[in-house]
Amino acid sequence: MTRPHLLSIALSAFLAATAPAAADSMLRIAMTAADIPTTTGLPNNGFEGMRFLGYPVFEGLVLWDLDRTDRSSALRPGLAERWEQAPDDPTTWIFHLRQDVRFHDGTAFDADAVIWNLDRYFKSDSPQYEPPAAGISRARAPLLAGYRKIDDRTVTITSRDPVAYFPYMVVYLLFTSPASFEAAGRDWARVATLPAAGTGPFRITRVQPREMVELARNPDYWDGAHRAQVDRVRLMPIPEANARIAALRAGQVDWIEAPPSDAIPSLRQAGFAVTTGSYPHIWPWLFNIGAAGSPLRDVRVRRALNYCIDRDGLVTFLNGTAEPAVGWLKPDDPEFGAPQNRYRLDPAKGRALLAEAGFGAERPLKLTLMLSASGSGQMQPLPMNEFLQETLKQNCGVDVALEVVEWQVLLNAMRATPDALSLRGATVLNISSTTSDVAVMARYFGSANLAPKGFNFAQWADARFDAAMMDAARASTPEAMDAAMRAGHERLVDDPPWLYVVHDLNPRAMSPRVKGFVPPRSWFVDLTRISVP
Structure with missing residues (x-):
């Protein structure tokens, strides 16, 4: 733009x-x-x-608890006053809906409204199916497999596999009054201007x-x-x-x-x-590992780039409104783990790794970065990426070309296949990410969520990481969940699918x-x- x-x-x-x-x-x-x-x-x-x-x-069955400022937000009851796993089936979650909740248009919120909205996202032959919203919802709740009404105040939602952190996916499913759709002549474009009613x-x-x-x-x-x-x-x-x-x-x-x-x-x-x-937020570069002939398929290149950038200099450039990132999580996070690589500015190590991978003065590594001029959590993308462009060139001889697009175009690119024309030849995307919970970790990096199905744009697949996510899904205690997340995060550092730049303040x-x-x-x-x- x-x-x-x-x-x-x-x-x-x-x-x-x-x-x-x-x-x-x-x-x-x-x-x-x-x-x-x-x-x-x-x-x-x-x-x-x-x-x-x-x-x-518009609210969901589960909401974020935004009352606490001393720790990352946890979940709290929303339109469901409580929920639990079915005692005889760990893939089924039972949600008990609140009494006497009404949409802004005066119609009742009940189990029928829940099912109607889930059909809107997950049932492509339903009259209310909304493709753009469906794409977002399916990517944020990729393990949802089914749902049904038990009675007016109870619904069940089933996951594809037993997943202990499934409510962290349900938190992103929001509910609109079915009457809004009917009032607009069953036309979502008209619903957008009615306006639509939530709770x-x-x-x-x-x-x-x-x-x-x-x-x-x-x-x-x-x-x-x-x-x-x-x-x-x-x-x-x-x-x-x-x-x-x-x-x-x-x-x-x-x-x-x-x-x-x-x-x-x-x-x-x-x-x-x-x-x-x-807050739980990282500002990274997402590597396009899956593209044909991508130099980023070589883990030595991905590690090298993480040693070639001046994070402290960027934090100074940002007047201290960020913290250096050396992994997906912050170094003081209990789930950071003990990875073998501790990234820092080390041009000698970065150049050595690039040389091992066949890149140097005679054959410089060349990357094309797709970025937006603004957007949610993008901080100051143009000056920040120009800073990184310069520091990569000075420290390790890496050439980076910048391709600036609108924010929504960039978001759509994240769900593209590695060689899609919409990527315009990009080998890297700059899209920030929440780091709020293990469900997000699995969504961005699990091999079951490769783009375009999910948010794993990098097409990164690591058996040890997938095993850690399986352990997290089956965890029966918070301690087991934390241990699985630590094991998974160590793999994200040692076999990095992203360039970890800063954590936003x-x-x-x-x-x-x-x-x-x-x-x-x-x-x-x-x-x-x-x-x-």
Whole structure:
């Protein structure tokens, strides 16, 4: 996407933001997305879509606990008040639904609504089947095998194999009122503008594609402890970082995602709040190991690249808003394990490994990196990747060409086959990832989830890693789960499918008007606690 087009989008967002305000309180948020996430109940645009147009409006049987700030978010009951594995079948999970929950349109949430939505994602011949949402849901819950209604308040969901961490997949399945689909003439494109009804603490009231989505407080929200304090929320896509800064300084928005790191000191001096905090997030390069003739098939090349980058220099460049990454997990994580390789800047070791693989001054390693100009969790992708491009060239003689695309195009590329034309010859993708739980680890790296079926873009297959994930699936205690995750993570370091760059500290900047925000250790946020006087 060209810079003039990005600024045009930003200007449209500004005009929307400066429309006359009503007397009630409004929180105005500038997202990094180039367009509003889809509004039918399972948003696109990655986890930024889930952050702002997923959980605040549409909920699942299981939700994230965003009340804790001293540890990574765990799961809590959502539209199901409890769940358990069937005593006679470890592949079957029984979900007991809450009483007296209603969608924003007044219709009841019950077992029929659950089955209707699961058919929407997993039954391709159902009238309500929604292919884009189905693709996202199937990739995030790849082990779901079946489901059925027991009674109005009970459903079962079956996994393909016994999986102890299955609820960490169910957390990504959100529910829309079936009445929304009927009101739109059974047309999902029209559902997106109705707007669609969920069960969450906010409801969608206004949708203007590429400009904004407006939410209103749901006064009848079923969870009295999480009813919203602010009356309205306006979400605006402003993908260009400097345009977000300008909007915040001009008072046209109250909150911006991912402020440029070089602007943070001056924002603080001007009285804006800049929050940072550790959360489960890695900013990596994903290797295209499966492409024909890919040099990344050689593990020596993948290890070499992990020794060739200056992570500490990049953290300094980012004004300390990140931490060096030497694995998928952080080094102080209990599940990091004891891998044989401890990556650091070591150009001599990197060059030696490249030489063993046949690369050097006479035959330099050449890579093409596909990246986006913005997007959920992408931090500051252009300057960061230009930094890496330069450090790889200086340290190890590696040539990297940059191919910039829109964020959703990049997300789609992650699900492409290794030699797909949509990759434009890319040997590497820059897409950030959550590291929240073992289900995500299995989803990104398990050999059963190779793209296009799942999120294993690298086409990486490791028997020892798969065995560790099998142990995790069968774990009967937290200690057994942790041990399996440690064993799996050691393989991710010693046979790296990714280039581990940094862990994001999740900076966002806010007006002093914004009260009550405390960053959870999660990709997601609790908008219900925020007030704007």
